Amino acid sequence: MKKRLHTPILALTLLLGFKAYAQPCAVILSSTDSLICSGDGITLNALANGPDVQLIASNASGNNHRGNMFDIVATNAVTILSFDASPMGNTTIEIYYKVGTWNGFANTPSAWTFIGSAPVTYTGGFVAVPVDVNITIPAGQTYSFYVTSNNSVVSLNYSNGTNVGNVYSSDANITFLEGGGMEYPFTQNTGAVYQPRIWNGNIHYTLANQPGTTITWGTGETTTSIPAAPTSTTTYTVSATVAGCPSTLFDTLDVTVSIPVVTANGTLEVCIPNDILLYGEGAESYTWDNSVTDSVAFEGIATATYVVTGTDSAGCTDTDTVTVTVNPLPNVNAGADFSVCEGNDITLAGQGADTYIWNNGVTDNVPFEPTSTVTYIVTGTDTNGCVKNDTVTVTFNTNPIVSAGPDLDLCQGVPHIFLGSGAQTYSWNNGVINGTPIAPLNTTYSVTGIDANGCSASDQMTVTVHNVMSSIFSSGGTLTAGTLVDMTAQWVNCSDMSIIPGETDVVFNPELNGSYAIIVQDNVYGCIDTSNCVSVDFTGIEEMAASELTVYPVPTNGKLTIASTNAVIERLELIDLLGKVLETTEPNALQTELDLSAYESNTFFLRVYRSGQMALLKVVKN
Structure with missing residues (x-):
């Protein structure tokens, strides 16, 4: 929303006639055409001056210096028009004034207002100083003037007085008082004032709005002052008749109204923390609130409304607002590493x-x-x-390089420890536990290894299980193992599994009664198998019928059941492949159990004793 700023009503004195200078017999304007801001008021004052009146201050001479300060007291309101001075040579004369007395301000240049200066030519008497003084002294007021030569070797005439402030000359309208003399300018910083001194010269003045004067404005008003509040440029006229002046006096004044239309422009929306640039248009200079400088970028941190005040060349102002939206940055998240x-x-x-x-x-x-x-x-x-x-x-x-190990050739029932490599943890198929012995199957084993990073890879190994099956049969007193290819044979005595020296052929002819078996070893893979025991009795050779004893399950993971069909099992011995007796029991029953859970996977033998006979049975523990 725009807001128009208004300054207080202006009081402007308009002296109609010659617009720049006060003149006798004139309706005089003290200023030229005027410029105001829209919404402001102005007071128009008409000053109708009568004929030129002259008061001789002094012409006594007798002394001189560079210049004089003196007071003039107005009985009636007067306008001082100009001065005649008494120079002692060609020079330039400067004129200053101040409100109030001069006394005590001779060494204070800042207290004085410079009116003007002009060159003069020495004539031996009074000469007119062509400086338009144009200073109005209200009735009852004292104004002081400083008239001086600015040439350090040319003085102005003055006279010695009797007392500073004494009345030296006067008329019905003004009174001239004794003053002081001094060096140029303003005592030249010496502080020396020669007093009392009486300035030599003439004072030209005129009476303003003296009785009998009539003033008429173009608006019809007849007062000396009228208020005006134009909304656009307007020309005001005034006329006057003054006693002693030959004709009606006229003048005009144009009052121009300045109406700036300020707009706020720039960035309207940004993302934090981007810069914002704001600038005004429609005036000459611009001020912003919130510490913003026109056309200078700044960092926006929050949405805000900014107000700009634009001032045109006449000092008139207008405002406008702009809201800048500052958007926060999105909370972008790429995810955790x-x-x-x-x-x-x-x-x-x-x-x-x-x-x-x-x-x-x-x-x-x-x-x-x-x-x-x-x-x-x-x-x-x-x-x-x-x-x-x-x-x-x-x-x-990268994934680990996992190895299950090389392919293997193993003998049936021989345990093997599967060990993966290249990772930290391993998982096998077919029930394998890494690092735990197991009697492998004739198959392909796979392992998956996982490293410290959780990455995995797999590998395989093929296990070929080789099985050597040994069996014997008897014919009379001769035992035969059948055909052996790439195998080594060794006959043993089943009573203690002792080796029978020299008996390594597939045919064995025992010389003594007893129970015998053959141990066969594969020459390629080293696999070993031991046959069942066969009894030889030269008095009546008999092979224990296989149907008389039953062992199950074979292979087993734990417990074995041993059953006899026609005789009590008196004693039972568990023997390893080396003939070592691992365990002995005496069940004295037709059926008994043997627990192999505590033993590792392997091939074992059972010696079964019953009715004076012994039988050797092979069992496998997985």
């Missing part, structure tokens, strides 16, 4: 704004696969066009 493993996709999505632009070729919310550690910058723009950045660092981690 994180890590990614080789070969994985990531998705970067900005938050806190409306649109997002990423560097490094990234598209917001579109998956991509990073290949190195990078700090990504997102630029978010909100609906106000305000922009802010944020960063997120994505650490790229």
Whole structure:
């Protein structure tokens, strides 16, 4: 909203006639055409001067110096027109005045107002000083004047007086008082004043608005002063008749009204902390509130309304306001820093704004696969066009090089410890626990390793399980193991699993009654198997019928059940591959159990004693 500023009503004295100077027999204007601000008032004063009146101050001479100060007291309101001086040579005369007496201000130049100066030519007497004094002294007031030569070697005549302030000459309208003399200018900083001294010269003045004077304004008013409040440029006229003046006097005055129309312009909306630039138009100079300087950028921190006051060349003012909206920056968030493993996709999505632009070729919310550690910058723009950045660092981690180990050839029932390498933790298929022995299957094993960064990789190993099956049969007193290819054989005595020296062929002819078995070893992979025991009795050789004893389950993960169909099991021995007796029980029952849970996976033998006979059975623990 615009606001018009008004100054108080102006009081302007308009002396109609010759506009610049007071003159006798004239309606005189003390100023030229006037300029006011819209909304201001003005008082028009008409001063009708009568004929020129002259008072001789003094012509006594007798002394001289550069200049004089003296007082004039007005009985009636008068306008001092000019002075005649008495120079002692060609010089330039300066004239000053002040309201009130001169006495006590001779050494105070700042107390005086300079009226004018003019050159004069020496004639031996009074000469007119061509300076239009034009000073009106109200009735009953004292004004002082300083008339001086500005030439340090040319003086003005004055006379010695009797007492400073004494009346030297007067008439019905003004009184001239004794004053003082001094060097130029203003005692020349010496402080020396010669007093009392009487200035030699004439005083020309005129009476203003003397009785019998009639004044008529173009508006019809007949007072000496009229108020005016023009809304546009207006010409005012006045006429006057003055006693002693030959004709009616006229003059005019134009009052121009200045109407500045100020507008506030500049930045209307910004994003914090951008600069704001405000400037006014329609006047000459501009002042802003809130410490703003016209056309000088400043940082806006909050939405605010700014007021500009424009002043034109006439000093007239107008105001306008502008509201600048300061928008906060969006709270853009690229997300927390994180890590990614080789070969994985990531998705970067900005938050806190409306649109997002990423560097490094990234598209917001579109998956991509990073290949190195990078700090990504997102630029978010909100609906106000305000922009802010944020960063997120994505650490790229290569995957570990995981190894399951080389492919293996193992013998059935032989335990193996699977150990992954290249990572920190490992997960196997087929029930394998890393670092724990297990009798492997004839299959492919896979391991997945995870490193300290959480990155993973997999590897495989193939396990081939080789199985050696040994069996024997008897014919009379001869035991035969069948055909052996790439294998080594060794016959043993089942009573204590002792080796029978020299008996390494597939055919064995025992010389003594007993129970015998053959141990067969694969020459390629080293796998070993031991056959069942066969009894040889030369008095009546008998092979224990396999159907008389039952062992299950084989293979087993824990408990075994041993059952006999026709004789009580008197004693039971668990033997390892080396013939060491691991455990002995005496169940004395047709059926018993044996728990192998405490033993590692392997191949074992059971010696079963019943009715004076012994049988050797093979079992496998997974």
